[in-house]
Amino acid sequence: MIVRITVNGDDRPFDVSGPDSLLSVLRRDLGLPGTKDACEQGECGSCTVELDGALVCSCLVMAVDADGCEVTTVEGLGDEDGLHPVQEAMLETGAVQCGFCTPGFVVAGAHLLDRNPHPTPLEVKEALAGNVCRCTGYGAITRAFELLAEPHPGDAQTGEES
Amino acid sequence: MEFVAARDLDDALDVKADEPDAALLAGGTDLMVDVNLAHHRPASVVSIRRVRELAGVDEHRIGAGVTWEQLEGSPHRALAQAARTVGSPQIRSVGTIGGNIGTASPAGDGLPWIAAADASIVVASRKRGERVVPWNEFFVGVKETSLEPDEVIIAVQVPGDVPESQEFAKVGVRNAMVISTVSCVVMRGDDGYRIALGSVAPTPIRATQAEALLNSARDITEPLLDELADVVSREVRPITDHRSTEAYRRHASGVLARRLVERTRP
Amino acid sequence: MTSTVVPRVRGGIGTSVRRPDGEPKVSGNFAYASDLTAPDMLWGATRRSPYARARLVRIDVGPARAIDGVHAVLTQADVPGKPLFGQEEQDQPVLCDGEARFWGEPVAIVAADDEETARLAAEAIIVEWEELDPLVDPEQAVADGSVYREMRVRRGDESVSGNVVVEGYYETATQDQAPLGPEAGLAIPDDAGGMDLYVTSQWIHIDHKQIVDCMAMEPDQIRCHPVGIGGAFGAREDISVHIHVAMLAAVTGRPVKMVYDRSESFVGHVKRHPSKGWYRHEADAEGNLVKVTARLILDGGSYAHTSRAVLANGAYFTVGPYRCDNIVVDAAVTRTNNPPAGAMRGFGAVQTCFGYEMQMDRLAAALDMDPLELRRRNALAPGDPMATSGQIIEGSLPTVAVIDALEAIPLPPEDVDDDPLLRPGGTGLTTSKADVVRGVGFAVGLKNLAFSEAFDDYTEARVVMTSAGVEVHTAAIEVGQGLVTVCQQIARTILGTERVAVIWDDTSRIGSAGSTSASRQTQMTGGAVHAASEALRTKILQTHDGDELRADGVYRSGGLIATVDEICADGPVEEHVRFRHPPTTTADENGQGDVHAGFVVAAHRAVVDVDPELGLVRVVQVDTAQDVGKALNPQAITGQLEGGIMMGTGFAVMEQLVIRNGVIVNPTFTDYLVPTFMDAPDVETRIIEEGDHWGPFGAKGIGESPTISSTPAIVAAIRNATGKDLTKVPVLPEHIIGD
Incomplete structure (x- = not known):
């Protein structure tokens, strides 16, 4: 079956005959190993991608069923001018150790900030509870999102926020 | 593998009529675990996530394709509370209530609410048309339902008398993203209290003896609540497995039921 | 011997520079072992034993070889060199040698065109087993003499006794490192009969030696390369796919890659030894330790791995960072049919710290003394003999300083944020404010640095x-x-x-x-x-x-x-x-000697909220003061302390492999629970800098310390909140309600 999807803005058709996951296709067929494979049952978040704007575990998406979808992976965040703010903040606070969970945190974190630019620490914890980190104890990740959640100079000021 | 991306319910029912063994794929959060871990290789798959007939929610009907993320905003308080405990945000964004019902795990987080609401499961097939199955006839065993192979779950039918006062709680060893060791829903309406529990029997259950005790009492006193917890603990039928023990599940069932009764008291 | 070099360049020591990777x-874009590919690459798969112990009656690889796309199916008979491997003692067959000794033991390996074909071929191999009775009870193993090592440590006078005596029995479960990156490796044959190996590892040279021996190749024919690792924590100290990919690549002449899935990973690496410990602590009326008697059993499972060294740590750290002149310790590490145990962060010192710190709390209670005061009174310091080995402590050991610094950290307010999600039970909404009891607990932990017992390190x-x-x-x-x-x-x-x-x-x-x-x-x-x-x-x-x-x-x-x-x-x-590092010696028949190269000490204080009626716990905060020698990178230190505390938190309240009759019943991330973001305590850290006698600028290693005393501190806090006598980790809800 030929499946047509857009990955990080590019058309990336692929051929698949079985129930393979989107994760397998990204890593094996599309040359995008940035999305990590750690549990294959939606319990760790290492394979997190955006699928038509929804945050999903790509291990639980049947690749054929993604026909017509837009996928954003970690490789699609940031641009030539630099890293995505989540990537930058995680480097700044030392939120990267072994780094295996990092792509999932980057994608889930960017997704969170798109919807909630100033999350409270508890909102961050709940929104990222599906991304398991075994190295950092989440402390440096918390600090990264504290940096990100601060009002930025460019933010429109609402009356209440002063 | 045969694959059909059903555009509407007709498509899905056609496939199931021809190939009753075709696996239904909605959020994929159960089916794909089987594919990845148990190496299940379905010969035929019908994707139903684009089926608009499964998508809607109104006062009396929750479409089978409604996701947990959507249900986190449900006006049914206990259902919204339960929805928030399902897996992770990545699971809730695609996992559906229809999948929870179809999988029929004893630990299904949405199922105690369905039992407490006395809801029915609406199913459909080419051969039999639409059937409305009361929840207690639908769930028949551990991961067993009365769904016929050619049928598709299309909605939860919610009676008009679901009480507004309702609470959900779930015990797990982790503070998020955990399979329940006991879950409970209590509702208080004009007809009295309803108590439903999950993970303590092959199917979701109503604690009918406890309900009777409570609903025949004039006042809800501390001794009555103690007795209620005892009755619930005796009434449930849990097992010991790697997630918990029978004794703990009995104990926690009683504690949760009591606490939720207290939370729903006027 | 601290150096006086002052950093005058950007990115020198003492600064929190960004990591280059x-x-x-x-x-x-970082390449982990599981991300690697090579042209013309084959995929490997493993067939495993379904029994903890069974005799291999018959194996027929024919049906697998007959599958289209299968290039090799190998068994123990195909191992070209030494049939056994192992880091300390070569006792594990590369593939099952006629008897499977643990559940999941590799029996045969396959190379095929793709992952799916390889897996199907592995399943197609016909294996007949005669199931045997597994030995799974460590105490039975001790009685049977089925041990990798027994140790006897005697110091001082066995006949003395103290005025105040406390006794306890403690158990710790099997913890898994659960690194996120799975075991993975790629072997690429060269055109001269050798190969390049890219395998997840913590020590490529020890891998290299074992691979060379089993492959019967010359050392220069095999090159092991460092490769991206998704966490380790001890899980990668021993061989996993290494020899298997090498064999498959050698036979097929093509690159071969193997990656374990999560369930295979749980059986594919060694775990933390489960333990049983009996302790008797005797003190005088002022609280000075007079004698410690301990008996420790670690279960090493089916093959030796690093069990001997883990036991040495267990035996030498039965007293912790305290002075005591009369010691009677007997310890054994057993050979059973449980999953093999080996290295995990803390390496034997974790199990005993749970025991001796629970004992110190009991002793403080018996003496009606402040628990920290008791610890200060007995604190081990430079110049003191180590209680067990008698080795005089050289270099720095700021035991009192870490206790003082920890105590000075303000306690968190009782009630800053009353969000229900921050109560025990979290998103499950089990617990009302009135159901919560707060507890506070302390623990201090000691660890050796680098390799011990005369190892040429x-x-x-x-x-x-x-x-x-x-x-x-x-x-x-x-x-x-x-x-x-x-x-x-x-x-x-x-x-x-x-x-x-x-x-x-x-x-x-x-x-x-x-x-x-x-x-x-x-x-x-x-x-x-x-x-x-x-x-x-x-x-x-x-x-x-x-x-x-x-x-x-x-x-x-x-x-x-x-x-x-x-x-x-x-x-x-x-x-x-x-x-x-400074040389170490082997011990005499009483376990006495300069067996360690150096020491590091840390203290933890845990604050927990407990719902005693449901037995649910939220670890609110875990603070630590850590001896670091010299802080080379403060941010990286904080990362180690917070991460180690999280692993200690997991062990305290949720992490355990459930093993029934040798079979792991929860080898998935659904049922082997590791802490999520919602389970993460806040952490305050204090760094104590007292330069050590060796190492760069006086720095010490701190990777393990945070995992050692965080667990007992949390359990002490739960005991403080509930009054329950909790003697096993992890502490599960059913233990708290007294089931």
């Missing part, structure tokens, strides 16, 4: 000055802890230039760096980089008769006299060192 990691490093900058060459494995940054920082500080790159060399290019374990790489590889950099600096200064080395060259009396290009006019200048 950070950007590729956040961008998804060394690290090689080569530091090269080129016109483009400095290269640090090492085979040390970066598992995420930030060794790469620390090596850069040390070289920068000594060589005066920011331009330092760490180059990971394979086994053919440099000698061993030793294992990335035992909290040793900052001191050992850091020490080697320090020594090589110093030697290089001295050589360059002498050559050019200068007095200072800066980024742009050699200076004399403040003037530049030789540029970097001039220094490197005849090519790169380099120094290669082999660094050793």
Whole structure:
């Protein structure tokens, strides 16, 4: 079956005959190993991608069923001018150790900030509870999102926020 | 593998009529675990996530394709509370209530609410048309339902008398993203209290003896609540497995039921 | 022996510089072993034993070989060299040798065109078993003499006794490292009969030796390369796919890759030894420890791995960071049919710390004494003999300082944020405010640094000055802890230039760096980089008769006299060192001797909220004061402390492999629960800097300390909240309600 999807803005058709996951296709067929494979049952978040704007575990998406979808992976965040703010903040606070969970945190974190630019620490914890980190104890990740959640100079000021 | 991306319910029912063994794929959060871990290789798959007939929610009907993320905003308080405990945000964004019902795990987080609401499961097939199955006839065993192979779950039918006062709680060893060791829903309406529990029997259950005790009492006193917890603990039928023990599940069932009764008291 | 070199370059020691591998990691461009591919690559798969113990009656690989796309199906008969492997003792067959001794033991391996075909072929192999009765009870194993090692430690006078006596029995469960990156490896044959191996590892040279032996190849035919590792924590100290991919690549002549799935990973690496410990602590009326009697059993499971060394740690750390002159310790590590145990962060010191710290709390209660005061009173300090081995403590050991610093951290307010999600039970909404009881607990933990008991523990490093900058060459494995940054920082500080790159060399290019374990790489590889950099600096200064080395060259009396290009006019200048820590000895028949190279101490205080009626716990905060010697990278230290505390938190309240009759019943991330973001306590850290007697700038290794005493501190806090006598970890809801 030929499946047509857009990955990080590019058309990336692929051929698949079985129930393979989107994760397998990204890593094996599309040359995008940035999305990590750690549990294959939606319990760790290492394979997190955006699928038509929804945050999903790509291990639980049947690749054929993604026909017509837009996928954003970690490789699609940031641009030539630099890293995505989540990537930058995680480097700044030392939120990267072994780094295996990092792509999932980057994608889930960017997704969170798109919807909630100033999350409270508890909102961050709940929104990222599906991304398991075994190295950092989440402390440096918390600090990264504290940096990100601060009002930025460019933010429109609402009356209440002063 | 045969694959059909059903555009509407007709498509899905056609496939199931021809190939009753075709696996239904909605959020994929159960089916794909089987594919990845148990190496299940379905010969035929019908994707139903684009089926608009499964998508809607109104006062009396929750479409089978409604996701947990959507249900986190449900006006049914206990259902919204339960929805928030399902897996992770990545699971809730695609996992559906229809999948929870179809999988029929004893630990299904949405199922105690369905039992407490006395809801029915609406199913459909080419051969039999639409059937409305009361929840207690639908769930028949551990991961067993009365769904016929050619049928598709299309909605939860919610009676008009679901009480507004309702609470959900779930015990797990982790503070998020955990399979329940006991879950409970209590509702208080004009007809009295309803108590439903999950993970303590092959199917979701109503604690009918406890309900009777409570609903025949004039006042809800501390001794009555103690007795209620005892009755619930005796009434449930849990097992010991790697997630918990029978004794703990009995104990926690009683504690949760009591606490939720207290939370729903006027 | 702290150095007085003051960092005058950007990115030197003492600063929290960004790690050089950070950007590729956040961008998804860092290559982990499981990401590697090679042209014409085959996929490997493993057939495993379904029994904890069984006789292999018959194996027929024919049906697998007959499958289209299958290129090799190999069994133990196909191992070209030594049939057994193992780090300390070679006792494990490469593939089942007629009897499976643990559940999941590899029986046969397959190489095929793709992953799915390989898996199907592995399933197609016909294996007939005769199930045998597994030995799974460690006490039975001791009685049967089925042990890898027994230890007897005696010091002082066995006949003395104290006025106050407390006794306890403690158990710890099997913890899994559960690193996120699975076991993975790629073997690429060369055209001369050898191969290159890229396998997840903590010590490529010890892998290399075992692979060479089993493959019957010459050492220079096999090159093991450092590769991206998704966490380790001890899980990668022993062989996993290494020999299997090598065999398949050798037979097929094609690159072969293997990656374990999560369930295979749970059986595919060694775990933390489950333990049983009996302790009797005796003190005088003032609270001075008079005698400690202990008996410890660790279950090593079916093969030796590092069990002997883990037991030594267990036995030597039965008293902890306390003085005591009369010691009776008997310890054994058993051979059973349980899953093999081996290295995990803390390495034997975790199990005993749970025991001795629970004992210290009991003793404090019996003496009606403040628990921290009791610990201060008995605190081990430099110049004291270690209670068990009698070894005099050299270097720094700020036991009292860590206790004082910990105590000075303010406690969190009782009730800052009353969000229901922050109560026990979290999103499950089980617990109302009135159901919550708060508890506070303390623990102090001691750990040895680097390898002990006369092990020839060394690290090689080569530091090269080129016109483009400095290269640090090492085979040390970066598992995420930030060794790469620390090596850069040390070289920068000594060589005066920011331009330092760490180059990971394979086994053919440099000698061993030793294992990335035992909290040793900052001191050992850091020490080697320090020594090589110093030697290089001295050589360059002498050559050019200068007095200072800066980024742009050699200076004399403040003037530049030789540029970097001039220094490197005849090519790169380099120094290669082999660094050793102070020698250790083996012990005598009473366990006495200078068996350890150094020590590190840490203290933890846990604050927990408990719902005693449901037995649910939320770990609110875990604070720590940590002996670091010298802080080379404060941010990386914080990362180790917080991460280690999280692993200790997991062990305290949720993490355990449930093993029934030798079979792991929860080998998935659904049922082996590791803490999520919602389970993470807040952490306050205090760093105590008292330079050690060896290691770069006086730095100590701190990777394991945070995992050792955090667990007992949390359990002590739960005991404080509930009044329950909790003697097992993890503490589960059913234990708290007294089920």
